[in-house]
Amino acid sequence: MRIALTGATGFVGRRCVDRFLARGWNVRAWYRGANPPDREGVDWIAGELDDTNAAVNLIDDCDHIVHTALTRGGDNFMDEPEDSVAYYQTNVLGTLRLIEAARRRFVSKANANSRFVFLSSGAVHQKVADELPLDERHPLWPATMYGACKASVETLVHAYGFSGKLNAVTLRPVSIVGIDDPITDSKWFDMVRSIAEGKQGDQVDVSGGGKVVYVDDVVSAIEMMMETEQPIAGNTYNLCSGFVTSHQVAMIAKELTGSQVELIGKPKENKTSMRTDKIEALGMRFSNETELKNLVANMIASARR
Structure with a gap:
């Protein structure tokens, strides 16, 4: 099976590449700049969103398309762009060009089972009823x-x-967590390092928290969308492994390190739980606290090197 993948150098995209190649699937992905990334096993081709020819070249002879790419407005996904029109043009109309190229590619009955999987974001719900x-x-x-483009x-x-x-x-997906590359970019790393390296009398603020989904769960859901025999066309599926507070992460770090630092700040409360019944009905199973403990343990090991 050949997968066309956008955003292959991003957090989710890199994990997709690892899993797809491990399953023996072929992966074709875009790259920008003079040279392709130093990642063997991927059929790298030059291209980016909002380029019709690049879209056609990307999906040629591919069985499925996984679209995780986004042109950012700044250093962070949530940063507001200086040019909102150009941002919308690239991310929304660029995706529409990719969708249209996919429609033309998959129009025959022979490609009836081919899927276009779009990775949206919980940022479409920044205001909740x-x-x-x-x-x-x-x-x-x-x-x-960012949220408006994902919703569009x-x-x-x-x-x-x-x-x-x-x-x-x-x-x-809601906020995606896991071991990033470099690991110092991983969510909670700075807090975990402060606990691992802290001394008695030190204080660490643990007042944050939010809905999260583990990156490996996201990739599992992507694979499910390409393999399920259930009718899914046009549908949206929420991805949420649970609500995790910074206090919860900090307590795991203290338990694993024996740290005597003082935790300060009130743990954040989950006001509205995200429902995931719809994708669970397809067979999806989300990771539990064991995954969180493994994540924290990896951060501690890195912090102590």
């Missing part, structure tokens, strides 16, 4: 251009999927 369940039917109320593409997936033009589906 507290009286409604946070499921896939909840209103989309973003408060950033979700509507394109609905339109193409429900109309039968393309077997397209959306996955909507």
